[in-house]
Amino acid sequence: MAQSSPLILRLVAFSINAANRAGKIIRDVWSQGELGIVDKGKNDLQTEADRSAQRCIIASLLRQFPNITIIGEEGSSNCEVPSDWLVTESDPSVLQLNCPKEFESVTDKEVVVWVDPLDGTSEYTQGLLEHVTVLVGIAVGSQAVGGIIHQPYYGYASGAESLGRTLWGIKGIGVGGFTPSIPPANQRIIATTRSHSNALAEQAIEALKADKVLCVGGAGHKVLLLMEGKAHAYVFARDGCKRWDTCAPEAVLEAMGGRLTDMRGNQYAYDHNTYHANKGGVLATAKGEDHDWYIRNIPENVRESLK
Ligand SMILES: Nc1ncnc2c1ncn2[C@@H]1O[C@H](COP(=O)(O)O)[C@@H](OP(=O)(O)O)[C@H]1O
Ligand SMILES: [Mg+2]
Numbered sequence: 473m474a475q476s477s478p479l480i481l482r483l484v485a486f487s488i489n490a491a492n493r494a495g496k497i498i499r500d501v502w503s504q505g506e507l508g509i510v511d512k513g514k515n516d517l518q519t520e521a522d523r524s525a526q527r528c529i530i531a532s533l534l535r536q537f538p539n540i541t542i543i544g545e546e547g548s549s550n551c552e553v554p555s556d557w558l559v560t561e562s563d564p565s566v567l568q569l570n571c572p573k574e575f576e577s578v579t580d581k582e583v584v585v586w587v588d589p590l591d592g593t594s595e596y597t598q599g600l601l602e603h604v605t606v607l608v609g610i611a612v613g614s615q616a617v618g619g620i621i622h623q624p625y626y627g628y629a630s631g632a633e634s635l636g637r638t639l640w641g642i643k644g645i646g647v648g649g650f651t652p653s654i655p656p657a658n659q660r661i662i663a664t665t666r667s668h669s670n671a672l673a674e675q676a677i678e679a680l681k682a683d684k685v686l687c688v689g690g691a692g693h694k695v696l697l698l699m700e701g702k703a704h705a706y707v708f709a710r711d712g713c714k715r716w717d718t719c720a721p722e723a724v725l726e727a728m729g730g731r732l733t734d735m736r737g738n739q740y741a742y743d744h745n746t747y748h749a750n751k752g753g754v755l756a757t758a759k760g761e762d763h764d765w766y767i768r769n770i771p772e773n774v775r776e777s778l779k
């Protein structure tokens with residue numbers, strides 16, 4: 473790995489390959505058919521794919537970057553992994569990028585990596601495989617700066633021979649791995665949960681008077697819809713999402729010019745001392761959308777309940 477590249481570029485470049493490797497593990501677990509489903513709480517599923525993908529990503533990252541803080545959804549993991557799970561290479565094109573001045577001298581101590589090894593677990597167990605993503609978010613201080621969204625089953629529905637794609641973004645640089653697009657004018661398409669709704673979340677969707685509501689799985693997948701021009705906003709007006717769900721999506725979306733906040737317009741903090749729960753809900757809007765319009769039109773009682 474080019475040691476001369478700034479840490480933030482090395483982390484994104486390496487995490488692209490780690491997320492790809494985790495995506496292959498997710499496909500292998502699915503095709504072997506033994507999902508090993510556990511409910512961690514209430515409607516909070518974990519499978520062998522979540523566990524193994526997390527071990528792959530964290531073991532690989534820790535070998536390359538032993539002094540950074542890593543927080544993974546599936547808790548502390550055994551880092552003794554099969555040797556073919558250990559990633560050692562980085563994406564060469566990201567290492568060559570020009571790093572924004574403000575991130576040039578970021579050190580290990582300032583970095584937190586938030587890992588969601590499989591986002592959209594509920595949909596994965598139901599065979600809605602294109603909703604699944606692998607999320608690696610890189611925070612500097614409290615800010616989400618870099619993100620990787622790997623979609624292991626991209627191309628599955630169209631019968632593509634080679635599956636998967638990896639999107640990345642770095643604030644101040646931009647995005648890669650896909651063709652950014654903005655959603656159509658004069659329409660409002662809202663993406664929301666299909667497996668974790670409640671009365672509050674429904675009330676918010678109702679109030680926004682969408683032309684179309686897309687109920688789909690995964691925080692990564694919903695933000696992907698915003699970045700490909702298929703939805704204008706992602707609205708999740710309840711608790712339940714966590715920092716590992718939003719760190720990577722926030723960084724990639726904002727690197728492209730969109731926004732991700734809680735339902736009151738506040739950004740989440742991603743430093744190592746922060747809470748994990750996104751108690752204020754999730755409101756993300758595509759590039760060019762009026763984020764504040766959505767905040768103004770969320771009923772006051774909903775915003776008040778999500779403090
Ligand atoms: N009430 C809840 N309990 C547990 N996890 C929740 C939740 N609400 C949302 N999430 C998590 O937030 C992510 C996006 O949710 P959704 O797909 O419903 O929009 C999913 O991440 P994971 O699949 O990584 O757990 C989901 O499990
Ligand atoms: Mg989960």
Ligand SMILES: [Mg+2]
Pocket residue numbers: 588590591592691716717
């Ligand atoms: Mg998730």
Ligand SMILES: [Mg+2]
Pocket residue numbers: 522545588589590591592593
């Ligand atoms: Mg997950």
